[in-house]
Amino acid sequence: MTSPTITLDHLIQTRLAEIAEDAWQDHRVMPVRDGNARILQLGTAAVEERWYCQADHGDGLCNEPLLPHRQASTLLGMYNDDEPIPHPQLPPVEIELLDPSIGCFMTDALFHWSDVVSEYRKAQG
Known part of the structure; x- marks a missing residue:
């Protein structure tokens, strides 16, 4: 008798x-289906x-978009591990995300779009 094989996928x-x-x-956070994603x-x-x-x-x-650390850092021009939003107005949501650079699931934070925009405006002066 053979047991079923579970693939990595x-x-x-x-x-x-x-x-x-x-x-x-x-947290009442929903993933976005590929066809419904906004840029x-x-x-x-x-x-x-x-x-x-x-x-x-x-x-x-x-109804706001939520951005993981890496996306928020990219939009804010940060290319290191610093916290992209030091004082968010809305609490970030902690979640596990698949990190392709490491190849495993890591705990990350999802930041509200309004906090990312606010931090961008502060940096612009």
Whole structure:
């Protein structure tokens, strides 16, 4: 009798689905399907939206794009491990994301778009 083989792709897809479900249950954060992604541009840099917030922060559903550390750093012109948003107005959402440069899942923070834009404007003077 042979046991079923689990491929690495299947394992990664399963873990991504679990992360998305946990993010929704714990924080009301939803992943963006590829066909629904928006291009978020700030200055001369742009990134593709991957997550959005469906939480109510007191003014109804948020609906803002959420950016992981690497995307926020890219838009702010930061190419090191410094915190891109030192004092966010809305609390960042901690989540596990697949880090292709390391090849594993790492804890990361999702920042609200409004906080990224605000930090960009502060840096511009």
